[in-house]
Amino acid sequence: MKFSEVVDKVHGTVVVDNPEAEVDSAYxxxxxxxxxxxxxxxxxxxxxxxxxxxxAVCSLAGIEVVLICHGRPVPDDMKAAAEREEVGIxxxxxxxxxxxxxxxxxxxxxx
Amino acid sequence: xxxxxxxxxxxxxxxxGIALTDHQSARNTPALAECARRAGLRxxxxxxxxxxxxxxxxxxxxxxxAALAMTDWVYAALPKRVxxxxxxxxxxxxxxxDDVVELEWRILAMGCRRTIPETAAKVRELGGLYIAAHIDRxxxxxxxxxxxxxxxxxxxxxxxxxxxxxxWLPRAEGxxxxxxxxxxxxxxxxxxxxxxxxxxxxxxxxxxxxxxATRLSPPLTSF
Numbered sequence: 001m002k003f004s005e006v007v008d009k010v011h012g013t014v015v016v017d018n019p020e021a022e023v024d025s026a027y028x029x030x031x032x033x034x035x036x037x038x039x040x041x042x043x044x045x046x047x048x049x050x051x052x053x054x055x056a057v058c059s060l061a062g063i064e065v066v067l068i069c070h071g072r073p074v075p076d077d078m079k080a081a082a083e084r085e086e087v088g089i090x091x092x093x094x095x096x097x098x099x100x101x102x103x104x105x106x107x108x109x110x111x
Numbered sequence: 112x113x114x115x116x117x118x119x120x121x122x123x124x125x126x127x128g129i130a131l132t133d134h135q136s137a138r139n140t141p142a143l144a145e146c147a148r149r150a151g152l153r154x155x156x157x158x159x160x161x162x163x164x165x166x167x168x169x170x171x172x173x174x175x176x177a178a179l180a181m182t183d184w185v186y187a188a189l190p191k192r193v194x195x196x197x198x199x200x201x202x203x204x205x206x207x208x209d210d211v212v213e214l215e216w217r218i219l220a221m222g223c224r225r226t227i228p229e230t231a232a233k234v235r236e237l238g239g240l241y242i243a244a245h246i247d248r249x250x251x252x253x254x255x256x257x258x259x260x261x262x263x264x265x266x267x268x269x270x271x272x273x274x275x276x277x278x279w280l281p282r283a284e285g286x287x288x289x290x291x292x293x294x295x296x297x298x299x300x301x302x303x304x305x306x307x308x309x310x311x312x313x314x315x316x317x318x319x320x321x322x323x324a325t326r327l328s329p330p331l332t333s334f
Contacts, residue, residue: 031165032165032221033165033221033222036190036221050249050250051250051251053220053221056198056199056220059195059198060192060198085198
């Protein structure tokens, strides 16, 4: 699924663009140690973790897009890290469950 | 941050004592202890443990040996990964006069597998104090992660530099409060503080906490 399709499906706002991103799976997680342990690459991470460490985990796990739920604001340092690490950030007003339903055609991410 | 520069700054700001609580590690406390000793500044070694719940918790000890024992216990439960300096930055271990002894290879930016109750028990065993860090913050705090301050774990709760004490006190479960700078750079050292009429030691602070006798500096209105 292309980055722009992810954005459309969750009625999201692009905070950090990643137009080249192509994801085939998704993972829901707010505990970053769990995300790091289980979320594979080429995936979108559905989370409420709107801070710098979420990007660090994306970078380590090869996650291409992070989808921040409940319209949580993205701090500047998180934005800067995502630009540097080439991780797309999309913010949606949806909950994690509603976002997962919207992206249900993706496979469950695992490793 | 150079240990001597931290001490210099704290002394210039009129602090009587400071604590160093790096993330998941007390390995720089020997250097800071030496700098503080030379400057006549009181010092408590400690570390900020990020628990299995991904909550930040501050451990304070009287001795560097106790803080290092706590560090070993935390290290044994860190993710089995090597730190990536490009992602998380370098993690230097320094001497009191600013030589870099080594770059810590363990990943100190992630949580460990120790839970809050387990960590509380270990801190007590080693004779330390256990404080819930920056409970007002929207990430990595007991309130953001767990919804409330867990019972019978903490000796006090910490408010960050901008927190309005009146707003957060009702959620402190009756525990004593402290405010600390959580300084990640030199400019932030000693910008806020906590006052108490007590010896700057674990026992002194424990008594001040029990008497709810701490007074917080005013919050900063901006960073």
